[in-house]
Amino acid sequence: MILPDSWMTSGVVGRSVSEQPYPRPAYGGTFSAWVSDVLPALGSRVVQGTLTASGFTGLANKALAHLPSAATNDPCEARRLIVELGIVGSSVTSYSQRENLDLAGRDPGRGLELLRVGERGTPFRAYFSTLVAHSGTGHPDRDAYASLIRWNAPEMSAYLGSSRICTLPSVFDDGRIRTYTAExxxxxxxxxxxxxxxxxxxxxxxxxxxxxxxxxxxxxxxxxxxxxxxxxxxxxxxxxxxxxxxxxxxxxxxxxxxxxxxxxxxxxxxxxxxxxxxxxxxxxxxxxxxxxxxxxxxxxxxxxxxxxxxxxxxxxxxxxxxxxxxxxxxxxxxxxxxxxxxxxxxxxxxxxxxxxxxxxxxxxxxxxxxxxxxxxxxxxxxxxxxxxxxxxxxxxxxxxxxxxxxxxxxxxxxxxxxxxxxxxxxxxxxxxxxxxxxxxxxxxxxxxxxxxxxxxxxxxxxxx
Ligand code: HEM
Incomplete structure (x- = not known):
């Protein structure tokens, strides 16, 4: 089987296999664990009608309070947090718009105005923008396909027989996928x-x-x-x-x-x-x-x-x-x-x-x-x-x-x-x-x- 080295390193249409996995988060993972283990169940309750948008927002605020100042996050932590806050942000936005459909056309991001992050209560959008700047990726100022899918899901590689052709890394190393509900x-x-x-x-x-x-x-x-x-x-x-x-x-x-x-x-x-x-x-x-x-x-x-x-x-x-x-x-x-x-x-x-x-x-x-x-x-x-x-x-x-x-x-x-x-x-x-x-x-x-x-x-x- 011909599999030249250039296949592995071209990286012209994506990431090459040489990229290293991301190190563990420095922020202790409390918020991370909440997003993976608690948020989906809360999301399911909102969808079933047993938790309101404002109830969800209040619980999200309690979890967000654990986060350090956005400026202290290095690029790897920033990318993890973009995935996690992207899910929180779209959950709060979606639940607010469901309860008040006018918002979708008039003021779509209104729900996010109620979210605060860290001890100092930084407004969510400002915190998110700082993460984006620290991520060094030019990520949009909201969740995106790259973060929701590629950074969120576990690393995957494509093989031809025993030869690895390419790898798409994850920003997490726990093999899990973060979701909005428990479904x-x-x-x-x-x-x-x-x-x-x-x-x-x-x-x-x-x-x-x-x-x-x-x-x-x-x-x-x-x-x-x-x-x-x-x-x-x-x-x-x-x-x-x-x-x-x-x-x-x-x-x-x-x-x-x-x-x-x-x-x-x-x-x-x-x-x-x-x-x-x-x-x-x-x-x-x-x-x-x-x-x-x-x-x-x-x-x-x-x-x-x-x-x-x-x-x-x-x-x-x-x-x-x-x-x-x-x-x-x-x-x-x-x-x-x-x-x-x-x-x-x-x-x-x-x-x-x-x-x-x-x-x-x-x-x-x-x-x-x-x-x-x-x-x-x-x-x-x-x-x-x-x-x-x-x-x-x-x-x-x-x-x-x-x-x-x-x-x-x-x-x-x-x-x-x-x-x-x-x-x-x-x-x-x-x-x-x-x-x-x-x-x-x-x-x-x-x-x-x-x-x-x-x-x-x-x-x-x-x-x-
Ligand atoms: C259950 C799985 C999927 C469903 C239900 C689905 C559904 C849709 C829908 C409704 C659109 C129109 C979207 C829009 O305007 O944003 C769309 C577009 C598109 N989807 Fe999917 N999709 C699925 C999986 C995928 C996957 C796995 C890929 C990538 C391989 C993909 C790539 C695209 C692309 C490139 C378009 C733009 C339209 C086109 O170029 O044909 N989708 N998809």
Missing amino acids: IGETLIIELFKRCETLELAANQALQPIWAGGTSAMSSDELAERFATARLMLAGVRRLLLEFHRGDERGTLSVPHFVDVFRQYAVHWDHDDVPPSGPQDIQFIVRDLMTGIDLPGYTRHVQRIHAGLLADERQLVTDAATRPSLPKVLLDEAGLSTVDVATASDSELANKLRRYPALGECYLLLELNARLSAAHLMVAKKYLYKPNRQRDEDAAAVAVPVPNDRGITELTESALDVLNRVRRRHVMAGIGRWRAAEIAVLCGATLQRDISMADALALFVPRP
């Missing part, structure tokens, strides 16, 4: 996001040198292995998405809990901020830009979520957006235009595929990417758009802080349909005149079969 489905969805991001990073990292430098300096074996690895990782993401609704031995995420509870924490703290949601998974965005998504509004969509990203994530997607896509790089090498791919005769195109196997390899990748997108669309429809339509038909819709007729970043069902169609109508679609197995034979590629859930989970564990 296991929240743990499962946060874990799902981080698992998917880890495999997506592995895929992006495998393809990075080809995207950056083309194929001329690479052996045909390395080229084939990089594409095969990327396709295997994407097959893993697709399987995780398809099977998610089944849950595991710990339980499932029910549709009502997703609609009525979990996504209701994605409230605004300020009118124009960007609450955490799937579109801020930057490995998904980088893959879209790498595979050359052909949608005029896509750049605007990415810019809209900039405010929810870390500084290095913003830089990453900005840089990715300025580069020619991977299919474009490979078509240029083969002296083909996108029109040629559609109009060339079968024999001309077959000759090109034999001579430039990267074209067929890339086609197979783009097809898998489209199938992954379809799997995600299915999940989004199952968990949000379909139940919401059903409630409308049954006149059972209720007003909530986070509207259920569109996504958190305001993406409608038809916008997701369009994104999905565009991923299927990629620039190499003309190669699809043959079946995938035939294309694999023409270019000597390995055909990626659909993998089982057990195989997808095995990608997180080294194997001899």
